[in-house]
Amino acid sequence: MRRLQGREELVPPTYRALQDEATLGEAALEQSLAGVAMRRYGETMPDLLGIPDELPVTHVSRSTVSRRFLAEAGAILAEVLHRPLSERYLVVFLDGLALGEHQVVAAVGVTEAGQKRVLALWEGVTESREVCQALVEDLAARGLSAQHGLLVVIDGSKALAAAVRAVWGERALIQRCVCHKARNVLEKLPRSLQGMVRRRLARAWGEADAAAAALSLQALADRLDETGYAEAAAR
Structure with missing residues (x-):
C-alpha cells in the first residue's frame, strides 16, 4: 500500500499486529484460557492486539488461532513440567484423570509454606504400573525427595502405591484420599x-x-x- 502522492509504503495496523508472532500467540492463549471459542476470535482479538474497532479482524483463521494456542500452551507446560523440584514438599497428591480416551496421572505438591503446585502430568492409555512408575521416577529425578518424610495421598490405585514404595521406600507415608x-x-x-x-x-x-x-x-x-x-x- 502506498500514498496517492509519493511512494511511501504504508503498513496497516491490523497487518502489523497480526505479523507480531509473540503478540498473536499471547492473544490466542489469553482468549482460549478465558473460554472464548475459536470461532469467536474476531470479537476479542481487536482489543487484545490493540486494533481499532473500525478495523475488524478477518485475516486470521480459526486453525491459526488454534495452532498459536497449542504452541504457547505447550511451551508453558513444558517449562512447568521440567522445572527442578528443589523446594521441600511435605505432601504430594497423585491421581488418575480420564480425559476422553486418555488416562492422565497428575501430581500436585504442597510446600512447607502451604502452597499447592502442579508437579507433573503423565499420559497413558490406562493408569498402569508403568505410567505410575515413570511419573514418580520423574519427580524423584527432578529433585523431589522423601529423605525427611513425605505424605503421599493417592486414590487407592495399587499401581500408584507400588510406584511410591519402589521409588521413595518407607520414608513415604501413603494415605488413601478420603474423597x-x-x-x-x-x-x-x-x-x-x-x-x-x-x-x-x-x-x-x-x-x-x-x-x-x-x-x-x-x-x-x-x-x-x-x-x-x-x-x-x-x-
Missing part, C-alpha cells in the same frame, strides 16, 4: 443409605483422636456388612 474412599463406598450403596453413611464417614474423619476414628469406622463397616452390604464394607 475417593467415600466415593468408592457410596457407589456400592442404595441412595436411601448414602446420606447416613456420608455423615458417619465425615464425623469419623473429623475425630481428633485416631483411635476413636478407627473404632467409629470399624463400627460402620460392621453394620454395613451385617445388613447385606459387604462390598461397601470392604471398601
Whole structure:
C-alpha cells in the first residue's frame, strides 16, 4: 500500500499486529484460557492486539488461532513440567484423570509454606504400573525427595502405591484420599443409605483422636456388612 502522492509504503495496523508472532500467540492463549471459542476470535482479538474497532479482524483463521494456542500452551507446560523440584514438599497428591480416551496421572505438591503446585502430568492409555512408575521416577529425578518424610495421598490405585514404595521406600507415608474412599463406598450403596453413611464417614474423619476414628469406622463397616452390604464394607 502506498500514498496517492509519493511512494511511501504504508503498513496497516491490523497487518502489523497480526505479523507480531509473540503478540498473536499471547492473544490466542489469553482468549482460549478465558473460554472464548475459536470461532469467536474476531470479537476479542481487536482489543487484545490493540486494533481499532473500525478495523475488524478477518485475516486470521480459526486453525491459526488454534495452532498459536497449542504452541504457547505447550511451551508453558513444558517449562512447568521440567522445572527442578528443589523446594521441600511435605505432601504430594497423585491421581488418575480420564480425559476422553486418555488416562492422565497428575501430581500436585504442597510446600512447607502451604502452597499447592502442579508437579507433573503423565499420559497413558490406562493408569498402569508403568505410567505410575515413570511419573514418580520423574519427580524423584527432578529433585523431589522423601529423605525427611513425605505424605503421599493417592486414590487407592495399587499401581500408584507400588510406584511410591519402589521409588521413595518407607520414608513415604501413603494415605488413601478420603474423597475417593467415600466415593468408592457410596457407589456400592442404595441412595436411601448414602446420606447416613456420608455423615458417619465425615464425623469419623473429623475425630481428633485416631483411635476413636478407627473404632467409629470399624463400627460402620460392621453394620454395613451385617445388613447385606459387604462390598461397601470392604471398601
